[in-house]
Amino acid sequence: MSLRSFASKVVYRLYSWRLQQQSGGRHPQHIGIILDGNRRWAREAGFTDVNGGHRVGAKRIADFLGWCREANVEVVTLFLLSTDNVRNRANEEVQALLQIIPDVVDELAAPGNPWQLSIVGAQDLLPADVATRLTAAAQRTDGRKGMVVNVAVGYGGRQEIAHAVRKLLRQHADEGTSIRELAKILDVDHISEHLYTSGQPDPDLIIRTSGEQRLSGFLLWQSAHSEFWFTEAYWPAFRRVDFLRALRDYAVRNRRYGG
Numbered sequence: 130m131s132l133r134s135f136a137s138k139v140v141y142r143l144y145s146w147r148l149q150q151q152s153g154g155r156h157p158q159h160i161g162i163i164l165d166g167n168r169r170w171a172r173e174a175g176f177t178d179v180n181g182g183h184r185v186g187a188k189r190i191a192d193f194l195g196w197c198r199e200a201n202v203e204v205v206t207l208f209l210l211s212t213d214n215v216r217n218r219a220n221e222e223v224q225a226l227l228q229i230i231p232d233v234v235d236e237l238a239a240p241g242n243p244w245q246l247s248i249v250g251a252q253d254l255l256p257a258d259v260a261t262r263l264t265a266a267a268q269r270t271d272g273r274k275g276m277v278v279n280v281a282v283g284y285g286g287r288q289e290i291a292h293a294v295r296k297l298l299r300q301h302a303d304e305g306t307s308i309r310e311l312a313k314i315l316d317v318d319h320i321s322e323h324l325y326t327s328g329q330p331d332p333d334l335i336i337r338t339s340g341e342q343r344l345s346g347f348l349l350w351q352s353a354h355s356e357f358w359f360t361e362a363y364w365p366a367f368r369r370v371d372f373l374r375a376l377r378d379y380a381v382r383n384r385r386y387g388g
Contacts, residue, residue: 157333159204160197161348161355166189173363180225185365187233190364194237194244194278196372204277204329206249209233210345212285215254227255231262234280238243238266238360244276249325250284251292279326286349293323293350326351334379336372338364356382 148228165187171182197205209230209385215223238246246267252260263282301311321327331351335344340361344352358375361368 133383136311152154156272156376157202157379158208158330159332159334160334161206161208161332161352162193163208163337163341163345163347164364165334165337165341167365169339170363170365180222180229182363182365183226183229187229188380189365189367190233190367191237193367193372196221196369198243198276198316200376202276204279204326205244205280206281206326206332206348208281208284208345210250210282210284211346212251212254212283212288215283227259230282231259231266234263234266237278237280238269242270243269243279244272245273247279247325248269248282249289251284251288252283254283256326256337273295277329281296281331281347284325284342284347288319289325289352291319292325296323320350324350334358334375336360336375338362338367 134222167182167186168179169182171179176182187188190342201362210226214226234248237244247382248263248267252263255263257318263280267280297313297315300323326348331353332348334357335348335352337343337356338360342357342359342361348355356379360371360375360379361366362371
């Protein structure tokens with residue numbers, strides 16, 4: 130190892146330690162992350178097939194979850210594939226993603242990984258074999274203690290809210306409640322109880338990589354009081370030090386919850 134390389138590693142470790150100190154132990158319970166920039170990273174890295182970026186990015190997910198565990202995060206939601214991706218991207222890219230994502234989820238569900246998986250999204254938009262693999266992988270993690278990892282595949286925030294309202298209406302119809310009676314009692318908690326993330330804390334922090342500064346439909350309902358952190362780094366190049374910067378910035382913000 131060269132002297133320059135050694136010095137760089139020492140500086141990196143010291144900077145990481147400093148960032149951890151600056152966060153002051155005030156860490157989010159729930160982090161949502163939009164894993165963006167895989168295609169742009171692949172092009173800039175010289176890949177002829179942009180799916181190479183998705184594959185490299187997929188290998189970063191377990192590292193990220195490890196960083197979250199170290200920070201005592203309780204819930205992580207990974208935005209892997211949106212409803213818009215399924216409908217609007219080129220068919221060959223969607224098909225490649227539908228091969229990569231089940232492999233990633235199988236790896237996350239492997240024995241020894243200390244988290245419980247939950248698949249969130251409209252699985253009816255996915256090929257039946259893909260939906261079956263995702264569901265089976267999540268079931269293999271049932272009963273694990275520790276961090277919950279929501280894997281958002283075929284997910285859209287508007288679609289989630291519509292799904293929650295349909296579930297709510299069906300439930301009350303089965304109970305014999307009329308629409309007029311339901312209208313009198315309906316509040317936000319009724320809808321929250323039927324979201325994919327029901328029973329979980331809303332995200333305290335949402336991270337988006339690649340420099341884009343929008344939610345793209347991610348956790349629209351749940352993010353009413355979330356803090357947002359955007360970085361120029363593409364997801365395959367996202368480092369632990371970037372994560373620690375996000376935690377530091379979160380720690381110093383004054384969350385008012387509308388007050």
